[in-house]
Amino acid sequence: MTNYDLIIIGGGSGGIAAAVSAYDNGISSILLIEKEAYLGGILLQCIHNGFGLHTYKEELTGPEYANRASSELLKRKINYKLNSMVIDITPDFVVTYTNKEEGYQQVKAKAIICATGCSERSRGAIAIPGDRPQGVMSAGQAQKYLNIEGYMVGKKVFILGSGDIGLIMARRMVLEGAEVLGVAEIMPYSNGLNRNIVQCLNDYNIPLYLSHTVKEIKGQGKLEKIVICKVDDKLQYIDGTEQEISVDTLLLSVGLIPSNPLIENLGVEIHPRTKGPIVDESYQTSIPGIFSCGNSLHVHDLVDFVSLEGKKAGFFAAKYIKNELCTNQKVDIKNGVGVSYVLPTQVDIQNIDELQINFRCVKPFKTCYIIVKNGDKVIKTIKKPYLVPSEMEKVVIKKDLLQNLDYLTVEVVDG
Amino acid sequence: MDKMICIVCPRGCHLEIDENNNVTGNFCPRGVKYAINELSHPERMITSTVKVLSGDLKRLSVATSKPIPKEKIFDVMNEIKKVEVRGPLPINSVIIENVLGLNVDIISTRVLKEK
Structure with missing residues (x-):
């Protein structure tokens, strides 16, 4: 059985970004497994434009974005398999996949990133x-x-x-x-x-x-x-x-629902609102060594944010493989009034320089405030001209505001 | 005072334009340009697919190289529908040059390989 440091399941924008980022952070033993005949995932059928303004500073169509992202993977000569379906992951990270050429194959990993996308209701x-x-x-x-x-x-x-x-x-x-x-x-x-x-x-x-x-x-x-x-x-x-x-x-x-049958079978804890796994600031799920990113974690509005998330998941998975990830000081992050979910739901600030909390509001707001609290104490307030549930929002909190943490709450209130 | 939603990027800023063409509500300078264009001569990008006669795909995705006047959308679509291509073609190949004399090309947005 071939051993890899990192196996990535899914060759869409999340999986590709994760692979590239893990590679750039010192992990070269990587296998990415994609079920379709091409890298790029759902982007290939999204022929309209509007992709890439954040990542590439220009407006691309879906296939063009996929092409740019895939070329980063190819440039690094990262191993990947196409037309290959992962059918099982065991608790000791033996990954079984099948394809026409190789038949039934088993490979083993130290860490796994699931970037398996979402499905339509x-x-x-x-x-x-x-x-x-x-x-x-x-x-x-x-x-x-x-x-x-x-x-x-x-x-x-x-x-x-x-x-x-x-x-x-x-x-x-x-x-x-x-x-x-x-x-x-x-x-x-x-x-x-x-x-x-x-x-x-x-x-x-x-x-x-x-x-x-x-x-x-x-x-x-x-x-x-x-x-x-x-x-x-x-x-x-x-x-x-x-x-x-x-x-x-x-x-x-x-609506779209994150698709995680492989790791749900393994008993990964699922968030009741996002329907994706519960993760901490490192994008690590409730099973150590299994990471999640992209639309299989929570449904995104923009592919640019999927790529950014994949990049972070790849970075932290690399840290995990190098035994540099801390998990002994986790505190909870909760959704308060006006907020339907927050992601991540836990943070260990030893791993980060700043904390980005993604969230969606429960209803459309006109002028309003995003309030972040540590316990009962307000640590950050941001005024917004409007917020809508269809647009994911984020707050970034500098590490110096994250001392003596009890638990964090994000709220949205009318201004 | 005109109100509109900027469509330049997915951010979708809520713009307001007064009688003197002063634009507010924009996050970036492109919003100003969009608002003034939209009031005088609205333009749109068009994306579609063309038929592949030989290659590794059934349809090749294409886009306009620049936005085209809104009233020309269906005329340009008719031109795109007439095209059939053969692979191999690198990404961003010109599929129709200067479509309908609009100084805009139709370009491919995906790599088309030989079958």
């Missing part, structure tokens, strides 16, 4: 009543059919959920000649980036139905009609507001 996950015809699919699946395979999935399209993939696909389907009849969002605000509302919906006069959802799907064999309906502030249907719309395609953009 399905019709079943949100339980839309009605018939079960063809023509109902997730937006990302339609994106793959259209941008990678070259198949149009329909001509009269409705989109449920105003997540970014749904908005991007609304524009994409219109450009390819489909009629997009609308986007329904159950919340009273959109979950997509503002720029995507403007350039994907407003530009093409596609209506956005806020506080609306799909109440019923109708069709024998093929999708024929959907019934949309307004919801109240408890997200319940309002009787009498139903509207029937003739469509042949319903795309679902109703």
Whole structure:
């Protein structure tokens, strides 16, 4: 069995950045394992532009970003396997993968970084009543059919959920000649980036139905009609507001869930809100030696932040392999009022020069304050003109403010 | 006073433009340029795919080299739909030169290898 210092599962933006960073921090015995035929992950089907402003200081399309990131990996001659599916990880870090050329293989690692991405919530996950015809699919699946395979999935399209993939696909389907009849969002605000509302919906006069959802799907064999309906502030249907719309395609953009079956089997502790593993400031999970980054840790808005997170995970995994990671002074980081989750949820300040806490707020805020507390004592306050749940926020706290820690809390309050 | 959301980057700044073309609410200088452009002649980047006749991919992703006038989006899409390519082609190859005389090229955004 071949032994490596570090095995990275997933060759998307998170895994690639982690591999490059671990290598640059002195670890050369690395194997990255990717299930698809190309490095780059989901970026390859995201042919639109807007990627890379933070990482490369220019605006790239998804495939271009993937190409830049992969070339960093190739330049360092880091080992990687394509078309290879990891099917098991044992408690002593034996990783089993399979592929066509090598068949069933086992390799062993001192540390593992999981960068396995996320999956889309399905019709079943949100339980839309009605018939079960063809023509109902997730937006990302339609994106793959259209941008990678070259198949149009329909001509009269409705989109449920105003997540970014749904908005991007609304524009994409219109450009390819489909009629997009609308986007329904159950919340009273959109979950997509503002720029995507403007350039994907407003530009093409596609209506956005806020506080609306799909109440019923109708069709024998093929999708024929959907019934949309307004919801109240408890997200319940309002009787009498139903509207029937003739469509042949319903795309679902109703959220992404981190995908971690391999390490969930190992008993890694999962965060109830993010559905990804619980990690500390080093991106180490509850199982020492297993690290997590990217969309399998928590769903990001921007690939640039995935790359940054991968870079950190690679750096700390390298430290772990070199026995330089401290774990004896951990304190908790909690989400206070106005905050739905914080990441990381634990910190040992011996490992860091400054602490970055990522979080999302629970609802849209106008002028507001982000408050970080140590116990009951406020240690940092930041004024913000606005905050929305669809945009991940961060606070960075210098180490000199992190002395005598009890526990940390992040809050958002109206200004 | 006009209000708009900047689409230059995913940050999505909320911009306000007064009668004298003074822009506020922008995080970076590109917001000012965007706001003034958007009021006089709005432009957009377009991305799509073209058919691959021989190569390791079924579709090759492409983009405009610069933003194009908003009202030309569908005309440019029609030109992109006419194209068929053969590999190998390096990334950022010119697929259509000076599309519709707009001084904008259509370039590939992915490496296309031979089959």
